[in-house]
Amino acid sequence: MIVNIALACLALAITVAVYRVLKGPSWGDRIMAFDFLTVNLAVLVVVLAVRTEITVLLDVALLVSILGFLSTVALARYLLRGRVFK
């Protein structure tokens, strides 16, 4: 029962994230929303893992969080310096 509440909150958070990505007045908002989305996705995957008891999903969650972080950092750095490496 409680898991469904968590799922509902996550669903709301993700819809807000999508809204921010679409509307986001400035590109900063869009990147923040993108990061928000990926983090939420990781949590959502963990909650789904709890509900469906497939422990393999945890790897997916770990990778979602790390790669989400990686993409956000790359986006942030691209904005700051116009290039990703160096």
Add this chain to the structure above:
Amino acid sequence: MSASFLLLAAVLTPFGAAILAPFLGSSLKARAGLLLALAFAPALALLTQLGPALAEEPLSATLAWVPAIGLEIALRADGFSLMFALIVAGIGFLVMAYATAYLGAQERHGRFYSYLLIFGGAMLGLVLADNLIALFAFWELTSISSFLLIGFWDSRKASQDGAVKALLVTAFGGLALLVAVILLILAGGSTQLSLLDIESIRQSAYFIPAVTLLLLAAFSKSAQLPFHLWLPTAMEAPTPVSAYLHSATMVKAGLVLVAKFGWLFADTAFASIILYVGLLTLFWGAYLALRQQDLKALLAYSTVSQLGLIMSLYGAGYPLAATAHLLNQATFKAALFMVVGIIDHETGSRNLSRLSGLWRKLPLTFALALPAALSMAGLPPFGGFVSKELFYEDMLYKGWLPITLAVTGSIITFAYSFKFLSVFFGPLRSENPKVHEASLSFWWPVLPLSLAALLFGIYPLTLSWFTNLAAPGLGFEAEPLKLYKGLNLALILSVLTWVLGLALYLLRTRFIAWQQALTPSWNANTVFYALSAGLERLAQGLTKRTQGASFATHLRLIWLPFALAGLAVGGWFLPAKLTPVSLSFAVAALMILAGSLGVLLARSRLSALLFMGLAGFSSVLLFVLLRAPDLALTQLLIEAVTVILFLSVFRYLPVLKRHHRRRSVAIFDIILSLGVGTTVFAALLAVQTPIGERIKDYFLEFSEELAGGSNVVNVILVDFRGYDTMGEITVLALVGFSVYALLRLRARASSGKIEEERPDDD
């Protein structure tokens, strides 16, 4: 060691050595050649298998590849193919030894030896192959290795051009062979050459196309008349390659084909076609050879004409004479090429007009060249005479036209053989003054070949020992060859040939001048270049008209048929298949939709990328909801790495300008995309029909038992469909290398701008 294992080893060791060659080459430099020449040892060891037993049951060996569909490397060594294999291995061994002396210090030895060994293995495979598909595979491999070898000095324009032309012509022949092989397999009922049912092929409708394509392949490979243009320009290759590929072995692959399939066109119209093509090539090759100033070009055209001679004999149904001359030609032509290599190496040039009187400085080379050149001319004490006598006897039966062509061809052959020797006579003239005799390691490989040319003449039984080997295979009764067969018409014709040949040699300058006047402006080469240039213009015209300048029109053209097909097919059965879907799927699907719409409406490239990321991550969510962690992981990783690689490349993309679109074009695009959408949707619906069930059950049930893995997705990828994955990673590797090349190209171009050179990593 069992015979079949030896047979397999004979074909496969050169390939093994080819893999080792680059490493040996870089460490041992030139001397690696001697070591690598041993790769031909198992093929030479086949000598031990010779003997009477071979006639009844030929040696055979099979290496199963996919036995279910009759695909295996099946080798069968009957007399003829074994004899030819020995020639390939013997001359291969000598050429490798010769190359150690010929190649300069700074050459890329490893690469040269590995190409040469790949060719050696492929040629052995081609000659011994019994499985038609394997025969085709080896045939193509010889074309590719000859392309690599001709273009070995890839910096020179001429060798690049020669290599491409050789590849185009021989690959064209290869295609013809592929279709011919397929037709034969269908008509003959088996992929095994020895088990083909001859009568059913003769009767079947495929007979005519199969044989014509077969002949096309043979003519293009053995440089017969219409396709002879690639051989002279193939002389850009290093001399060992010319001595090995373009005189003794590769160009004879066509002859092997004609000999092995002799029973196919024995007494049909094709036999006379081959006869006359062969004779015309004999005449035309000799006619052009006489005119050449460059020694190597002279030998190239001479090879073309000699191949014509042998082809006509196989076509006319006299395999004894043909095999005899094939042996002679292999030995004296390879020897002459190596002699030219020595002359070129010592005096620095191959041009007849600048060289003469070399026998004073190069007595040994002259001694080696003499028997080979005279054997080519067909003078008595040498092997050439024996086979030319047989040639005349057989041509006499064929009627007056073949014999006149044969005699005129031989007269000109006699003339250009003496022209070749003229480089040794007369006053000493050569470019670099200090000409000294070739070193031992240079001339010892030539020795056995010249001796053979002499031996075959003085003691013809050695020649008949070889030809008797080939007798059972090609279906002629073995008979000892004799130098002097008493006074008969053939002998008189030979004397006539010598006299006229000598006269032609003495009057050659006026003959060449007369030739100059006669030659038309076009010849085979100009036709070839005109054809390829025309093709290029056609291609450019076509792409300009169809694809147009902008990328958008390009895409529209691709999607239009797709959309029309979809609307036509998909339209009516859409509603039938929709099934209810749970809420969470709907949310994920909406997110993907939001993402893709975002990309459409995005103004800046960065937000477009973000929307793409959004769509990507929501499809990860979809996979998780569908409980497919494997797919979720893959999609996730590809998503993240793509986003970052995109970002790192953004700075090089041009500014995204909103190119205005007329309203009509915008509307057309919308309709087009809707059409494509329905097609994809219809396709997806079609796929969900039950066919999926059977395959799925098989994999689920057997994955644990057969492949020992419970993760069916990966087991399928790596085990059940392993061969597909191998194909995929090869494609992936090619993509990787091309991207690398592009990026290096850009780096090198931009590094040109500023002076200090970037640290080059490799």
Add this chain to the structure above:
Amino acid sequence: MMIKYPDVFFSVLARPVIFVLIALGLHLLLRGAKAPGGGFIAGLVVAAAALLSRMAMDRPLLSFNTRLLIPWGLLLAAATGIAPMLLGLPFLKSAFGYQTWPFIGKFPWETALLFDMGVFLVVVGITVTIIDLLAQEAEYELVVMEVESGQEH
């Protein structure tokens, strides 16, 4: 106006992340047959680690010339294909079983894993080479900019 800021936090905190990514990659590769994983995914995870190491510490992940990984990977994959042929079995026939070693205990082995490693090497070879090239390109842009800005003063 060229902004150059050393991201101290990022480069410091990136090291553990890179370590986990590589460990995760190898883990995914080795358990390929039993649980979600396999050559492709593991290769991409290592590519992500290479990206991170390039971005954070501006240092290549693998010091050797990664371009050579591609042919070696292909050779390994081809070898696992051809090896059974030498034993008379058809092409790409795979074998599997269980081994029990003293310390490790019972573990499954399968030749398909070797094939998977070949795939892994190819994927890593390609992605890391491209990443390094892009990084060199960016580094090269900087050199050009400095030279040009140097000329302005």
Add this chain to the structure above:
Amino acid sequence: AEDVAVIRANWLTDLLMLIGSFFILAAGIGVLRFPDFYTRLHASTKLVTLGGLGIFIAAAVAFIPNAATERLLLIAAFFFLTGPLSGYMIARSGYLRGLPLYKEEGSADEWEAQGEGLEQFEKDNASSDD
């Protein structure tokens, strides 16, 4: 074969899950309602990290029977590591690229106030080549 874990729906998992989802809900509302970029950034990184930790520990407790807890703790550790860091990176590039701050009467931009400002920072940085 999915690992079927017997989840003792004990009170600890439920409590932690509730706390976690409350924070995530708060984060959602924060991202929706906050006036400007920087404040929304706080919500989207700090709050979600806290909420995520709550849920991860709840899951860790839930997965004790089938030995997945240490993997979850690893995820939690990384969550804690990467969350604020990404927030910091975004905020920095946002500010240095000149995203406007939300100006209420009382608030002031300390960085601006100290007279440091963007240009000044430029000068020190441009001179030192790293």
